[in-house]
Amino acid sequence: MATAVDVVCHMDVDVQENTPHADYEENRYYFCCTACQKAFEQNPEKYIK
Numbered sequence: 148m149a150t151a152v153d154v155v156c157h158m159d160v161d162v163q164e165n166t167p168h169a170d171y172e173e174n175r176y177y178f179c180c181t182a183c184q185k186a187f188e189q190n191p192e193k194y195i196k
């Protein structure tokens with residue numbers, strides 16, 4: 148199973164078909180929950196630094 152790091156809360160998340168995610172520039176980011184996804188989408192630059 149693939150894992151990714153949620154850039155909003157820094158948790159490790161398991162990457163599955165229904166995992167919340169967002170594409171930004173060339174990258175796909177995965178989140179533990181839709182709240183983190185929404186936070187990222189509102190201000191991606193804040194989190195990818």
Ligand SMILES: [Zn+2]
Binds near residue numbers: 183
């Ligand atoms: Zn999170």
